[in-house]
Amino acid sequence: MDVQISSVREGNNPRRYFDSAAMEELTNSVKANGIVQPIAVSRQSDDKYVILAGHRRYRAAVSAGLSTIPVHVVEGQDPEAVALIENTVRDDMSPAEESESAMRLLKKNNGDVTEVALLLGWTQDKLRRRIALSGCSQTVRDALAERKIQLGIAELLATVPEHDKQDKALEKILANKLTVSQVKDFLSRLVQMxxxxxxxxxxxxxCRFNTSTHASLFEETIDKDACCTNSDCFQKKTDVVLQEKAASIKDDYPVVRIxxxxxPDVWTQLVATGNTGVGEAQVSKCHxxxxxxxxxxxxxxxEGKVDxxxxxxxxxxxxMVKAKRMPVHIPIPPSGDGEGVLFNPGSAASAPEITGDDDDGGNNDESVDTSSCCTPPSVPRQSAMTGAMTQYRRSLWNMVGAKAIAKDHAKGMxxxxxxxxxxxxxALSPTEVSTVIRRKIGDDRMSKSVGTMASALDEAGIGLSLIAATAGTALSGLHxxxxxxxxxxxxxxxxxxxxINKDFLSLMTKSEISSLADEIGVADKVDNWHKVIGGKKEQAIQAFMNSGMDFNGIVPMMLDYN
Structure with a gap:
């Protein structure tokens, strides 16, 4: 709805830094097109509105001289969390500004890191990283907000205990235009507890690098016992433990990263509910x-904590979050690698339609971006598959297709x-075709003459079946x-x-097995399934196969070609 711009006032804005050039560009856009996306506000007791997200659009509207502005009234949610979540996805929301709002939310929630991370839809590690920035001096935080330094440099400076030392280090970093790796290399020379x-x-x-072993040698520079002055050794030993911990859960998840x-922040917490929830059913599919x-x-x-x-x-x-908040029906584009398709999949019973290679088979609905691995319809959808499962599925499809062609020679032709x-x-391999012909007519009737070969095949009465077999051999060479x-x-x-068999399940991680168990109902048939899937992978596979379910005719969604 539209409200008088005079009834709207700015509230607590997590973003403190506004780029002047970007604001001027936005103001010109508002003058030409108006405010396209409503700003998020909360209604006050005096029928006024306080902005939760959209401060830049509001300022641009004021500068453009608008008298009204479209708003979306947010109710029943923490205003601080809404403002931070909405602004986090904006290009100009800096980690320093995120840190300040995260600290306020943490204080409001009695320091409960788990609760605040779930509220924001962040991993606990991301929240801790933003909390760590509170250890930066104001000068460092301002430099980060104004894009003078990268996030990695600010995080590294936060480990320096005194603010005056941070400021001095910042001066040298800016003057010498040091990179994150250069700053990291410098700070890594400091002692480790x-x-x-x-x-x-x-x-x-x-060890001679242990300060407690030779305390008198370090008392002038180090005021605490049991420090390591060999940072390379310390880091190598730490890395070994991190690698071992990552390796211990590699069978549990498709991706494990240290x-x-x-x-960079290239991950997010996957939750079913809350501001960044995708729904229970989709969470299971995402596994x-x-x-x-x-x-x-x-x-x-x-170090060593697993999220x-x-x-x-x-x-x-x-x-997926957008789809959960406002479900819409979106046509599911055909799977594939972007190449043109041979047939129109719209009707299984229709004859094949020959199409050009420039047909991308795509979806023109631009209401939701469907360019990533998952398509966000209201019904949960299978996402991108691991390399092992992709290869397995392709081999299965080739085999099933070849069998179907062998049964219907006319369609094979x-x-x-x-x-x-x-x-x-x-895709038509001469070697494979020759092998098929040899099996049909024998080596003695093979000929390099096309006419002679045709006569032999005609006499054997296998022309049509050979055509079908040739089409079947081409499957492995097609996109x-x-x-x-x-x-x-x-x-x-x-x-x-x-x-479904053990060999198939052994290619999966435990998270994939868990998702399949939810999909076909095995999870409901195995006692304490959640406990079983939390154990060793081999035991989970055994329990899956011994669930008593009849797997005959069950085809998992990940293997479906429709």
């Missing part, structure tokens, strides 16, 4: 996504003609989008040729 080490410190007890100071996983912290003070249920595709996650008409003859279009034309029943 052995008390905080996550590795076995037995070998450190008598994060360190200066690493089978190639971009789902866990992070092992290498951040100072949190699970993490999404590493921020664009996809944002689309039609498919072969379509392959030729679409200039995809590179996946073409194989999908062929399967949608033939409509074979995968369940007649394949069944």
């Amino acid at each position: 052995l008390e905080s080490a996550i590795f076995d410190k037995t070998q450190c007890m008598g 994060i360190r100071l200066g690493d 089978a996504c190639a971009n789902f996983g866990a992070i092992v912290s290498g951040l100072p003070g949190d 699970t249920s993490v999404c590493f595709d921020l664009n996809c996650h944002e689309n 039609t498919i072969l003609v379509s392959i030729i008409a679409n200039a995809k003859t590179m 996946e989008s073409d194989v999908v279009s062929i399967l949608q034309y033939l409509q074979p029943n995968i369940g007649e040729s394949w069944e």
Whole structure:
């Protein structure tokens, strides 16, 4: 709805820095097009409105001389959280500004890191990183807000205890235009507290780099015992533990990453509810996504901590959150690699439609960005698959398609003609075709003469079956989008040729197995399934196969070609 701009006032804005050139550009846009996206506000008792998100649009509207402005009234949510979440996705929201708002939320929630992380939809590591920025001097925070330094440099300076030393270091960093790695290399030479080490410190007890061993040598420069002055050794031992911890959960998640100071924020917490929730059903589907996983912290003070249920595709996650907030029906584009398809998958019973290679088979609905791995319809959807499952699915599709073609020679001939008409003859391997012919007529009747070969095949009465067999051998050489279009034309029943087994499950991570168990109902048939899936992968597979469920005819969504 539109309200008088005079009834709107600015509230607590997490963003403190406004780029003047960007504001001028936005003001000119507002003058030409008005305010396209409503600003988020909360209604006050005096029928006035306080801005939660959209301060830049409001300021641009004022500068443009607008008398009214479109608003979206937010009710029943923490205004501080709404403002921070909405502004975090903006390009000009700096980590320093996020830090200040995160600290206020933490204070309001009695220091509960878990609660605030869930409220914001952040991982606990991201929240801790923003909290760590509160240890920066005001000069450093201002430099970060004004884009004079990178986030990684500010995080590194936050580890320096005295603010005056941070400011002096900042001057040198700006003057010499130091990079994150250069600053990190400098600070890594500082001593490390052995008390905080996550590795076995037995070998450190008598080490000459242990300050407690030779306290008198370090009393002038170090005021605490048990420090390590060999930062390279300390870091190598820490890295070994981090790698071991990451390796211990590699069978649990498709993606496991170790994060360190200066690493970019390329992940987010996957939750079902709240401001960044995607829904319970979608969370289960996301567990089978190639971009789902866990992070092992290498951040100072949190080394070795594991944060699970993490999404590493921020664009996809944002689309899923939008779909959860405002469900819409969006046509699901055909799977594939962007190549043109051989057949029109719109009707399984129709004859194949030969199309040009420039047909992208895409979706023109621009209301929600569907360019990432997941498509956000109101119904939960399978996401990007791991490499192992993608290869397995393709091999299965090739086999099922070849069997279906062998059963229907007429359609095999039609498919072969379509392959030729679409200039995809590179998929037709002469070697494989020759092998098929030899099996049919024998080596003694093989000939390099086309006419002689044709006569032999005609006499054997196998011309039509050979055409179908040739089309079947071409499947492995076609792009996946073409194989999908062929399967949608033939409509074979995968369940007649394949069944869930241990070999299939062994290719999956535990998160993928858990998602499949939810999808087909195994989770409801195994006692204490959540406890079982939390144990070893081999035991989870055994419990899955011994669930008593009849797997005959069950085809998981990830293997479906429709």
